Amino acid sequence: MPANNNRLGLKAAGTISKHAVLIAVSVLLGFPIFWMVLSSLKTNTQALQIPVVWWPHPFLWKNYPDMLSAVPFYRFILNTLMYAGVTIVGVCLSSSLVAYGFSRVRWRGRDLLFQVMVSTLLVPFFATLIPLFVIYKDLHMVGWYWPLMVPTFLGSSVFSTFLLRQFFMTIPQSLSDAARVDGANEFYIYSRIVLPLAKPAMATVILFQFIYCWNDFIGPLVYINNQVWFPLSLGLNLILGTYSTNWPWVMAAATAATAPIIILFFFTQRTFIQGIAVQGTGVKG
């Protein structure tokens, strides 16, 4: 039937135009990464040539080992991993305890305090920084990661607490009630019943904290002043300062700092995207 054919044709045209738009946006958004990688494989002359050389000839893979040996890149990575490792422990411990208190036990004032906690998300980092810096300086903690690690043991990661609370709320209350009847105390219920069930939410928290540390620039900039202890973000900035005339190296360093996180993202996408959706809508996706 011609009418039916027409409709099918329209539908196909619609599908094709949808893909065309999606592909166009993908190219636009993907281009900077593509260009970073291409630039990292050029000679300095090629990189600065006008008109622009699109395709490096040959691919100068040597930029990577050269850049890696010119700067303590591995050291930066090691520092970042240490920063991430310790704060992950802090966040997992404190946020899960706090989230439990905000979800599995009913008490007066709980929801009000929870609102207070969530609203601290809106306080800009710099609004409270100066007195904290003075305290840490008096405690001789400035210069190393202490000021960035200590708060994570005191529930500073509000997003993690929020995420875990949302998850804890989906666990049937009857499990806790049954355990209470059997005489279990709250800490037992927290550690033996709720936490084992919350492994997926914990995985999300760990992932977010890792990425946060990998990208964190402001915290280390304020507190870490010795290059030996620089994390990746400051290291990258240092490379820029030292080799600002050698853009292929700068781009190689940027690629080396970005690649691990993109690879991690590929393997953990579901957890990742669900976690963000929960933060925004409060509903487990």
Added chain:
Amino acid sequence: MTTETTTIETMFAGGRMAQRVPPRSSRAADRRRARVGLLFISPWLIGFFAFFVYPFLATLYYSFTNFGGVGAAKWVGLANYEALFRDPLFKTSVFNTFYYTAIELPVATASALGLALLLNMNVKGRAIYRTIFYIPSIVPLVASSLIFVWMFNPVSGIVNDLLSGLHIPGPEWFFSITWSKPSFILLGLWGLGQPMVIYLAGLQGVPKDMYEVANLDGAGPWQRLRYVTLPMISPVILFNVILQLVACISYFTQAQVIEGTDIGGPGTSTWFYVQYLYEQAFQFLKFGYSSAMAFLLFVVSAAIMVVLFKSSSRWIYYASEQQ
């Protein structure tokens, strides 16, 4: 979704959630539960006083003093605030931050929502597109700043090369006083993955039958967006706008990195509020002066939030309240 789940945006909106009535029980049991609850949240409670209450009060106090970080703070009254309002660099940094926020906030909101609407279309391979759309926002900020400075560099950058192919003379982007702020806005638009994913989750939560009803009423795509989609996701919009606003007001990392390159940030055209605060505190050790800036930052952001929440009752639709 259980009845107990509270969405973050209702938290922000000031306790609109239904107050749960705890089951009748003895006062002793109430007290015991409150003790247990407070014990569990005690890490955060300690942190709250140490990292918010004390610093807030101390910032206010320092802002009335002349303080270099060591020794005693010397009381100077309102001198810091008076000096601030006479300081041209302070005014510049306020203007730049305002300029950036005023443009970035609406444009970023529309773009993130636009990307989410694209991803919400019914086509095959949506997951792949979503991955590609999301990736820019996990690139470390330092790296993405470097990429943009490099791509937009006025001499050998790929952007101006492409523009000259179209016979458009490219501006000097980060290197130009007029174009540096728009360049930062472009950089901000590359990395909207987080609000995009949140909008997408919001869009997927809009009941399908609402669109069917709208279709029956003869609503076109634009009307469906205006009268169904936007009201239904308005709480999510508020949430994203607030987070984006906090990010805009405290704009720092990208500007700091790009000004460190030899081709970015001319003069004071990209001197943002928080950068000026940082410089006054940690390069010139003027802790009193920068505390005055920090306190103003706090007051202004709190005021904006209050205005947003107060106005939100007029444009936010909470499905649960209509019952």
